[in-house]
Amino acid sequence: MDLLRIQGGVPIRGETRVYGAKNAALPILAATVMAAGTSVIEDVPNLEDVRVMMQILEQLGARVRWYSTTSVEVDASSIHSTNVPADLMQRMRSSIFLMGPLLARFGDVTLSKPGGCVIGQRPIDYHLHGMRQLGAKIEERHGYIRCSARRLVGTSITLDFPSVGATENLMMAAALADGVTVIENAAREPEVEDLAQFLMASGAAIDGAGSDTVVIHGCSHLHDTTYQIIPDRIVTGTLLLAAAATRGEVTVLGARLNHLGAIVQKLRDTGVRVDVDRDIITVKCDETPQAVDFRTAPFPGFPTDLQAPFMALLTTSSGTSVIHESVFEARFKHVDELKRMGADIAVDMRTAVVRGVPTLSGARVTASDLRGGAALLVAALMADGTTEVDGVKHIDRGYQSIEEHLAMLGARSERVSL
Incomplete structure (x- = not known):
């Protein structure tokens, strides 16, 4: 100690x-699993939460390494698992960001309820409700959550509260959904806009990030990119x-x-x-x-x-x-x-x-x-x-x-x- x-x-x-911003790096690292190739994220801070996210990606099958002292390279082409390790999820709440990307790319994801700082109730209900609206089936049992969908379908989602995490998770899931998704009362934080910029650099079509209404036009796949976070x-x-x-x-x-x-x-x-x-x-x-x-x-x-x-x-x-x-x-x-x-x-x-x-x-x-x-x-x-x-x-x-x-x-x- x-x-x-x-x-x-x-x-x-x-x-x-x-x-670089931790709160931008974590969802962007999670989003790299949506590209069946290699992404390079620049200006990544070398923090405990970042290292935990890298460990999770490795256990899912991705090849992850520090590309330089401040850049991380993620090759997601070899991902073979959609079960997020429970022990690592308990160490970091932001592991919930893997829900949307894994569901969007593979149609299935199993997670435990995330840990992190205890600063009050931070339920993931907004995340789950939005995934259901996109067409996912949600099963909750013994502290584990499984989300599955043959195909996500664009829809209109209004958040009860402008949750940053829910906005980001739904934006990632919707990027590979069929059709158009509209998120109303979306979070406006700079980290949300940064995630959208990364997704767009990878081939996604998103309008309005940084405002309270985000429009995502679903596409079939995302491609490799290099991106510097805020x-x-x-x-x-x-x-x-x-x-x-x-x-x-x-x-x-x-x-x-x-x-x-x-x-x-x-x-x-x-x-x-x-x-x-x-x-x-x-x-x-x-x-x-x-x-x-x-x-x-x-x-x-x-x-x-x-x-x-x-x-x-x-x-x-x-x-x-x-x-x-x-x-x-x-x-x-x-x-x-x-x-x-x-x-x-x-x-x-x-x-x-x-x-x-x-x-x-x-x-x-x-x-x-x-x-x-x-x-x-x-x-x-x-x-x-x-x-x-x-x-x-x-x-x-x-x-x-x-x-x-x-x-x-x-x-x-x-x-x-x-």
């Missing part, structure tokens, strides 16, 4: 380039928040402002300076940030994945902030750990009230989920003294060698093996 040891109170400064907006946001929290100055290269509008606006509302020049974003903070209120929402609203790190920044702001978590009901698990460091936070159901304090103090804390772990890192960087963060396995699922990344910006951070 590892922990991260951080000596806080040091402003982070410097320039860094953001790597930069990770959540990693970018975390670095910008860490700079502000430590009263530092950080420039992030390769960012996309149109993916970060809500977080940039809220940072500016706190009084933090944010400068943007094309794909370069610089945050500079010299004074105590002011309290702000915000509510998480599907894109283009404030991203739930940055709620916890932003809360960490607000723990030493001037005034009282109110945060409402509208996406996941159990996404305040980091609060007790922040309070161990001296934060003044009260939670009532899905609302957190954060009263700014002069400073946080180093402590031994534990990450229980990915984004809560990011909040503890931000808090540790700004706290007086030394903080040791347990539960690093959660952080590693979304941040690549985070202690090295922070150290390059001047943070006193190290990984310690126990």
